[in-house]
Amino acid sequence: MSHALTKEAQSIVATPEPRRRQYRSAGRDEQKRETRARILDCAIVHFSERGFEAGSLRDIAAEAGVTHAVIRLHFGGKEELWRAAIDLMFERQNVELDYAEVLSLEKLTEQSLRDLIHRYVRYCARHPEHVRIMIHESMRDSDRLEWVVGAHIKRTVHPLTRLLARAIEEKIVIDVPMHSLMYILTSASQMIFALGAEGKHLYDLDMGAPDIVEGHAEALCAMLIRA
Incomplete structure (x- = not known):
């Protein structure tokens, strides 16, 4: 040896x-x-x-x-592990979306909104687990749901709400109540990937394929952005 x-x-x-x-x-x-x-x-x-x-x-x-x-x-x-996992999930979202540039624009444009929607749809495609966790938690009220909304979701939604309010005022996106606009944007971006297995059986498509992801983002832009 x-x-x-x-x-x-x-x-x-x-x-x-x-x-x-x-x-x-x-x-x-x-x-x-x-x-x-x-x-x-x-x-x-x-x-x-x-x-x-x-x-x-x-x-x-x-x-x-x-x-x-x-x-x-x-x-x-388990509670501590769940909260640590949620912290990481939202940290990843903040890093991958990086809305700071769009939020700081003095003048919004149709293209800046398109870029934001595409970026969000890509994130949802990469991380379908995000919406699945939130669906589980939102099925009933709980201290955990109150915590995640206060600790994370409001911090993301409030700046985005101000941005979309400007987009409505400047007639870039459709003029609907803000709560409707936010849930139209988030739900339409997320659910096609959260239900990807169903979509595979229904349409024989890989919902996470790049062409499907980009096509879905374009469809969402067509729905939300004024011609």
Whole structure:
């Protein structure tokens, strides 16, 4: 049997003890971050399929390839894991949509609204789990629903509402009550992907295919943007 050390092992042996401890600590921290991220990704999908009540920490642990105890160590209970998963879901939405440029425009244009709608539809196509989780939570009122609306949804909707109010005033989009416009925009953008399996059986189409996604965004623009 060869007793030759790998380069990595040689570097650790040659490193003074305080630096070796720092090296090992950094490695453990990175592993913890990767484990936490994997658990959260699995939790988002799991809760989108089962909802909170039917969700199982043990099943999430199995899907993430960790033990139940590891989830308890990182998050505590199911409520804490659910909230952490929701936090991540909305952080991703904010990063991927990045509405700041459109929201800061002094003058709106038809093209800027088209770009915004296309960007949102693409996000919905990539993340059908987002609307599925919200449908589960919105079927009945709860402290969880009140929390997610206050912590996340209002922060997204209020700036978008002001933008759409300007678009109505400048006669770029259809003039309907704001609550109707918001739910027309969000529901029409989301449901075709949330019900993608149904669409496959109904129309024999992959609703997540790029041409379907872009075509759906254009259809939505045709509905909402004035000719």
